[in-house]
Amino acid sequence: MKSVKTLGFIGLGVMGEGMCSNVVRKSNLPVYGADLNKEPLERVAKEGLIVCDSIGEVARNADVIFLSLPSHVQVEAVCEELLGMVTANEGVRVSIVVDMSTSSVSKTREIAEMLKEQGIEYLDAPVARLREAARLGTLSIMIGGNKDVFETVKPYLECMGTDLTYCGAVGNGQVVKILNNMVVFMNVYALAEALSIGRENGVDGQVLFDVMSLGSADSFMLRNAGMKSLAIDDFPLKAFPTNYALKDMSLALELADNAKLRSRLANLTNEILGKTKAAGFADNYYPAMIKVIENDFQI
DSSP, X not given: OOOOOOEEEEOOSTTHHHHHHHHHHHSOSOEEEEOSOHHHHHHHHTTTOXXXXXXXXXXXXXXXXXXXXXXXXXXXXXXXXXXXXXXXXXXXXXXXXXXXXXXXXXXXXXXXXXXXHTXXXXXXXXXXXXXXXXXXXXXXXXXXXXXXXXXXXXXXXXXXXXXXXXXXXXXXXXXXXXXXXXXXXXXXXXXHHXXXXXXXXXXXXXXXXXXXXXXXXXXXXXXXXXXXXXXXXXXXXXXXXXXXXXXXXXXXHHHHHHTTOOOHHHHHHHHHHHHHIIIIITTBBGGGXXXXXXXXXXX
C-alpha cells in the first residue's frame, strides 16, 4: 500500500469541525477540506487547513479522504462523484476513503464494493461521544474494513480519538455504532420517564439524579444528558438534534428487521422521538423528548 502524504476532510459540521481541526493540528501532513458551509472552513483554515471549493479538488490532492456527513445519502453522493471522476480519468489521487458518519450498514457495504472495483479502499469508522470529545480529540472510533487499510490510517484516526476499536469486516463499525446509539437513546428515554415521575411526586430532578448517580443506576448518560440537560430543561440547538437521533434509530430498527428480530423498546423510543420532532423540537438536543413524555403521562 502506497505511503500517505496528504489528507482530505469533507464535512465540517457539528462533529466534523473539531475532528478536522485535530487532524490539521496533529497529523503533520497537508489537509485539504471542503464543506457547503464556509464558516467552519474559515475557522479551521486559521489552523492550517487548505480550503477547497469542491469535492473534486479534495480528491485530486488527498491520498486519504475522511467523511463526516449527516447520513448515507450524502456519503453515497460524494462517493458517486469520486467514481465519476475515476471513470472520466480526471486525475483522482485518493486511494482510501474513511466514512466517519453514522450510515446504513447495507449502503456502507454497497459503497465499499463500488469503490473497491475502481481501486479505492473503504473503511467505515463512525464515532461516539459528544461534540466536546470531537474538539478535544477524545472520541471513541469503531472501524470496519480491511485490517491492513486500518493500520495505514490508524495514526490519523488517533488524531481524533483515544479509543479505536477494530470491529472486523466493512460495515461492522456501523453495526456497533448504531447499536451503541440505540442503547443511549433508550437510556435517555428511561431517564426522562424517571424524571417525569419524580417531579410529579414532588422530588427535585437534580436531587433525583444526584442520588441515582451514587448507585447502580449511574451511567454516562445520567451524568451528561440527565444532569446537564433533562434536569435543567435545557435542549439547545446545535447539539445532537432529534432529527439525528431519529436517523440513527431508523438504522437500528433496520438492523433488527434484517435479523427478523422485534425490538419493542427501540420501537417505543423511536415513536417518542417522532412525537418530539412533531412537537417542534426537530433541531433541539434530543432529550427534549421529556416534553412529550410529560404530556403522555396525563391520564
